Amino acid sequence: xxxxxxxxxxxxxxxxxxxxxxxxxxxxxxxxxxxxxxxxxxxxxxxxxxxxxxxxxxxxxxxxxxxxxxxxxxxxxxxxxxxxxxxxxxxxxxxxxxxxxxxxxxxxxxxxxxxxxxxxxxxxxxxxxxxxxxxxxxxxxxxxxxxxxxxxxxxxxxxxxxxxxxxxxxxxxxxxxxxxxxxxxxxxxxxxxxxxxxxxxxxxxxxxxxxxxxxxxxxxxxxxxxxxxxxxxxxxxxxxxxxxxxxxxxxxxxxxxxxxxxxxxxxxxxxxxxxxxxxxxxxxxxxxxxxxxxxxxxxxxxxxxxxxxxxxxxxxxxxxxxxxxxxxxxxxxxxx
Ligand code: SF4
Numbered sequence: 001x002x003x004x005x006x007x008x009x010x011x012x013x014x015x016x017x018x019x020x021x022x023x024x025x026x027x028x029x030x031x032x033x034x035x036x037x038x039x040x041x042x043x044x045x046x047x048x049x050x051x052x053x054x055x056x057x058x059x060x061x062x063x064x065x066x067x068x069x070x071x072x073x074x075x076x077x078x079x080x081x082x083x084x085x086x087x088x089x090x091x092x093x094x095x096x097x098x099x100x101x102x103x104x105x106x107x108x109x110x111x112x113x114x115x116x117x118x119x120x121x122x123x124x125x126x127x128x129x130x131x132x133x134x135x136x137x138x139x140x141x142x143x144x145x146x147x148x149x150x151x152x153x154x155x156x157x158x159x160x161x162x163x164x165x166x167x168x169x170x171x172x173x174x175x176x177x178x179x180x181x182x183x184x185x186x187x188x189x190x191x192x193x194x195x196x197x198x199x200x201x202x203x204x205x206x207x208x209x210x211x212x213x214x215x216x217x218x219x220x221x222x223x224x225x226x227x228x229x230x231x232x233x234x235x236x237x238x239x240x241x242x243x244x245x246x247x248x249x250x251x252x253x254x255x256x257x258x259x260x261x262x263x264x265x266x267x268x269x270x271x272x273x274x275x276x277x278x279x280x281x282x283x284x285x286x287x288x289x290x291x292x293x294x295x296x297x298x299x300x301x302x303x304x305x306x307x308x309x310x311x312x313x314x315x316x317x318x319x320x321x322x323x324x325x326x327x328x329x330x331x332x333x334x335x336x
Contacts, residue, residue: 210231
């Protein structure tokens with residue numbers, strides 16, 4: 001059976017496909033997937049030119065990309081199609097189960113690795129592995145570098161990350177500490193994190209700092225590995241959440257219910273902020289009540305401290321950069 005039928009007709013999740021070749025994926029599938037995410041569009045003529053292939057083959061590859069949830073469907077004939085997957089890390093999460101060999105060599109973008117932290121994320125000595133990238137647009141982002149396309153990142157393989165954090169292993173074990181994955185949104189790199197932890201972290205306390213606003217498939221592979229989930233809830237009210245982040249919180253609620261259903265409610269700490277201009281103390285309490293009703297027992301209530309002037313400058317710079325990036329991308333498409 002072809003991969004196309006597996007994805008589309010039997011609704012097999014991409015993560016369950018173990019070997020791309022065994023399922024008849026076109027040998028150019030991986031290259032085409034990377035190309036479409038990098039270029040942010042795809043047309044048949046572009047695929048044909050790029051790989052020197054027939055229209056029929058280009059069409060088949062496009063069908064496979066659609067079936068895998070990487071490329072959007074045809075909206076209008078002759079108009080280039082846009083990818084559904086927009087981030088390299090999201091693409092990696094889809095490709096890694098198909099091509100097991102890319103796990104070891106994949107380099108995730110890191111803002112940095114902070115070592116020998118004491119008194120944060122629970123007891124003990126911890127290292128923080130901070131990822132670049134997040135799909136939310138929080139107005140007062142706590143770490144704007146994670147969304148800055150020009151930010152300096154270190155691209156490391158799982159083995160390189162492990163080599164660095166393992167240096168403090170004795171401290172982790174002696175103090176019941178370990179490693180914390182944060183960012184940005186670390187779950188966008190869930191298979192990468194799994195790869196790191198598989199290299200040997202059995203006695204470490206593993207924490208993840210997340211918004212939980214990611215597809216369930218990103219959370220499931222790490223379930224056996226995570227000792228503590230620190231969830232930045234923002235606000236449980238859908239309108240407040242959307243106006244603050246630009247995205248719905250339905251995935252967050254579904255994921256929380258799913259985690260509680262796994263019998264690990266005590267491992268979840270929900271951080272509920274008071275966000276100036278977006279919610280108030282009563283909204284915080286309402287969020288806490290909704291979460292309690294779900295079965296969550298651990299909370300941290302606090303207030304975001306906002307430097308408004310700096311925030312406004314930062315937002316303007318981000319908008320200008322985004323505009324510039326759109327114009328530059330448009331230019332590349334026009335040239336091609
Ligand atoms: S979830 Fe965190 S990293 Fe992402 S935009 Fe919001 S504050 Fe920033």
